[in-house]
Amino acid sequence: MNTRHQPLYAYLLAALVMVGLSYGLPLLLPGDYIEAVYGSSQVVLDAEQEAQLRQELGGRKGFAAHLWGLVTLDWGHSLALQTPVSRLVLEALPWTLLLLGTAHLLALVLGFIAGVEAAWRRGGRLEKAGVGGATMLQGVPEIGSGVLLLLLFAYHLGWFPAGGATTAYAELSGGPWLLDVLHHLALPLLTLVLAYLPGNFLLTRAGMVMILGSPYLETARAKGLPPLRVRYVHAARNALLPVLTRFGLRLAFMITGALVVETIFAYPGLGTLLFTAIGSRDLPVIQAVVLLAALLMLLINLGLALLHRRLDPRIGHAL
Template sequence: MNIYLPISFKKCDAITKMNISWLSNYIISFLIILILNFVLPRMVPGDPLHAIYGEEALIAMTPEMEAEIIKRFALDQPWHTQLITYITALITGDLGYSYYYRTGVSDVVLSFLPWTLLLTGLAFVISSCIGFILGIESGYRRGSKLDGCMLSSMMFLGGMPDFFIGIVLLLLFGVALGWAPLGGAMSPYAGHTGIDLLLDIVHHLILPLISLVLVQLAPTYLLTRNAMLTTLRARFIMTAKATGLKEGAIRYRHAGRNSLLPVVTAMGMRVPHMITGALFLEIVFSYPGVGTLLNTALSARDYPLIQGVLLIVTVTVLITNFLVDMTYIRLDPRVRYAR
């Protein structure tokens, strides 16, 4: 027992150091984004209130509201005082005041964010699973007609813009056939509850979800297929075939499992593209997510709301990338000792 204790301690120490190192990188990235989000609006020439809120907002503001905002965010104070006030407000969940919605930015974003998380979360899981399975099957059958058809289809889908597939599906199934609603996340004033409400949400979600899955399917498929082609040439695959293992076990348990590592790495890089794709698709389908909110904020030039949305999206991307990195460490123990 005493022989294995030092090895266990060394493994735990290596894992802890790796986790702390990666976590510190994400903290530094978050602080840089936070500072940029604070500094850039204040670098615009003129009054900080005009720079942050814009001329259009100030026309609709009363003098009492202007005085309250200046006092609330210390806009008449030096930059270091404003930065402390800004960080203190963020810690308490105060992202500013949206003059378009006449309420706090955090309240507005939190009312739209769940719909985006629902859409992107389901699309991420579905596209990853389907793309991984199709990539394994295609790579294992390299040169067959099935491989050629799947490769051509995925190359075609991969070249499509995010919003174009959504427009085509909306025109076909929403306008021409009338099988799907043209917008929204649920039927207004329908009064659905329970299972009827769930089915209504799924009915509105299906087209945006299919559009986002089709857009994100190609990268996972192509990477898995290429990883499979490399893994199938490895010696341990030849050994597994020589021992008489079933094709299913070789395909998934040995080749597929070892092809999973580069796919997991690419998942972290897919998250920003998936979120931006979801933002465009939400506008196409009038889906009440963060993309629709950002479009409204840009049209109204509600700068605090724009900053709040971008900050929330950035934090979501950082958290997702961090979770993917931690998953990669668990899948491949060799990464723990890379440094």
């Protein structure tokens, strides 16, 4: 085997392992769909009714059938909603991409710029206030900031809706629909930006502090280059790679990272879909979302490895 391509084979092997784990681990959940739905209700099923219901719902697919379904893009049907799993995933995925993608990009850009400016003014009040504030915010969990924002701006002030992605039963289109989506997006987006921004800020600042004393910056200043060009073109770009790496690693956990915030704000993304499916023991949905999250993580990690290979020739032989 060519050693140049061994890491790619490792990613392929990891993907196969993830397929097996995404099938097997949900089966370890206690109970099943019938017990989850009827166990706490007032409806009592006798043995014959329970057996008939299990037959109508269909038994658990074996691994071979599960694997064949993945190959043929047949992910099965949701037990709770009696809807194709692929349809549920495709309906929820755009909302998660909108929420998590926007939050990550905003946190990356704002954290990077703030970190560069704070390091450039090292020792000043801006840096001290930024480091103190970021350190404090980094210790606040998403569930804490999310609940506080929900209580203050949705329930107390009433400025933003308490949940959902759009106004129910509102016949909107075009600009009004977009404004309605952004109105519902504001609180969960702010929650995630507050969670992701401090780490980007502190990492950028630390990288910039290490770079500021480099001889090539003194040379750039001696050439009479504008301070803004020295700051961002010559200094900041060398602190960008660690921040991009962190961005990719956080993005790799997009689905699981969205679970808490989407649940708090009843946002109809993959996190809410997974949370609901776990509560009802809807195994086909759980298996599909877990596999999608695992494959997304592997794909982003592979992209980061290729990015490092392109930007750092010392590790170019690794892939």
